[in-house]
Amino acid sequence: MAMRTEKDVLGEKEVPADAYYGIQSVRAMENFPISGLRMHSRMVEAIVLVKKAAAMVNTDVGLLKPEISRVITVAADVVLAGKLRDQFVVDVYQMGAGTSFNMNVNEVLANLAIELLGGQKGDYAMVHPHDHVNMSQSTNDVFPTAMRMAARLLLAELLPVLNDLKTAMTEKAEEFDDILKSGRTHLQDAVPIRLGQEFSAYAATIGKCQERIAAAARSLEELGIGGSASGTGLNTHPQYRARLLEYLRAWTGIEWATAPDMREAMQSNLPIAETSSALRLLALELIRICNDLRLLASGPTTGFAEIVLPAVQPGSSIMPGKVNPSMAEMLNMVCFQVIGNDLTVSMAVQAGQLELNVMMPVMAYNLHQSIEILTNALRVFIDRCVGGIIADADRCRRYAESSMALAAALNISLGYARAAEVVKRAVRERKTIIEVVRDEKLLTEAQIAQILDPVKLTEPGLPGKPDTSR
Structure with missing residues (x-):
């Protein structure tokens, strides 16, 4: 493999000649061969958006040459278009605060910008990862900003799916409104209830969870970008923060706001904890609802069998004809993962010390994964389970009357x-x-x-x- 030599404050190191990442990324690959897991694609996009906006603002205020800003911007657009994603090589479990990830992004954008200027990768005299791509920034304000942005962008996908789930449950409530059944408390017979009333309650629960997540989404919109290393704004132009947010608002359609106190935005990850907690509460309710559906569908001859869930695939390798509540089981497992992720996020959030919480990479990975798997799981749960539920009205009424x-x-x-x-x-x-x-x-x-x-x-x-x- 052809190699190039790069140098940093620790010395020289060989880097694959065709790699867009550089020496600090190589060090991170050597130091942290931990999981093979990488930051979420939305995290890559969020931090690249910050880099692009920073380059443009620094040119607007006269700190960065327009030709350098232009190629950094074009490089950012290449990544935002989905290219070079294999160049973001740093493991989720890395050095604290996300410095390795931040430098990985800086190096990729710098080397692509160098090529756009006609140079060779690694010729940082043309475009430098620190001096140009990272101008007016620190990992300490860029990473938490990107982490919040990525989570907010992912929630923009989850919230409509939650609304679809609430709608699907409401439609079933209307469809089943005249189906009388036995209520059950303590798993014992209770006074009658209508099947539609049970589904209406499920819809109400989903609506409440949706409201909590929407509130958490709003808290994520407050960004501490511009705080630089300690939240004091050192090495940033007075107009930097406001102008950078203007670009981010225009590109994403989200009303990002400047944190009233940049120190607080760097020290505290309360919005991350709030979002993870809201997802945990949703997961707890989804587990309960899935368990109800599985119980109501139990049988078909020795269980409740009051409803029938859609058959999506054979349920046994030994028992012919057996069909399982597969989609509800899948959603249960996703929710268990989300609850585990929330514990990790909680431990990371409380681990902040003085001006910085260095445990951000693990909280970012777990939070972003939770949002993504809930979004994907609920989409298929709606399509392949809720929408196709049918009721055995005669059996339900027989139970109620007896x-x-x-x-x-x-x-x-x-x-x-x-x-x-x-x-x-x-x-x-x-x-x-x-x-x-x-x-x-x-x-x-x-x-x-x-x-x-x-x-x-x-x-x-x-x-x-x-x-x-x-």
Whole structure:
């Protein structure tokens, strides 16, 4: 392999001649052969957007020659178009704060810019990774800025999918609104409920999670770019921060805001923790909903079997014809990963010391992965599961009408103790509540129809009493 020699403050090192990365990236590859994992593509795009904006602002204020700014900008656009992604070679687990990743980006943009000027890679006298690409910047303000931007851009993809999930659940709620079923608490029979009411509650939960994530997205829009090394703005032009955000707003359509206190924006990763926490809460609710769907679909002959989930693939290598709730199982596993990622983010967020939190690379990777896998998982869950759920209305109603919990409707007319005796006899003799009430002539047929109508028991009211609310 042809090599070129580059030099940094630690000495010289050989770099592959055709590589756009440089000596500091090579050192990072040698020092951190840890996981083979790389920063998310949105993180690459976010930091490149910052570099592009910085080059343009530094030219606007007279600090960077226009011809150098031009080639850095063109180089940035090449990367933003999806090219040279294999040149971002630094492992997720790297030196603190993301310095290795930041320099990897600086070197790639510098070497591509050098080529655009007709030079050879590594000729940093033409375009320098530090002096030109990294002008007015420090890893300490660039990395947290890019981390927040990447998360916000990824949330722009997740939030519409969450809305689609809420809509899908709402549509099922409407479709199943007239299907009577037995409620269950403690996994025991409870008073009747309509299947549509269960799905309506799922939609409401998703809506609440969506609101929390949207709030977290807004907190990510506050950026500390321009703080440079310690949040003091050293080596930046007075107009740098405001002008850079103007470019970022124009390119992304997001109303990025300047952090009121640049020190706070560098010391604290509260918006990252807030976002990860909101995703964790979503994951917890999704697990619960998936578990409900799996339970309601259990069977088909020895379980609840009140609903049928779409069959997406065979469920067993040994049991012919077996079909599993595969999409719900997949979403469960994704949610477990998100919860684990949140713990990692939490530990990293609390590890900040004085002017900097050096654990940002691991929090960035975990947060960005959580958003991406939730987005992808929910897309297919909606399409391949929720949209195709069907209900066994007859089975649902049979359970509702045979439930011992119908006795709760007798509390007002017979009292709790007498109603409990009805339940005990019904269980002992394997009869329904209505059959026992008839046998013991506790109510007339008209009263039975009025008080023990399962459909009426799914709405507020006093069984057997007239509605005086109107």
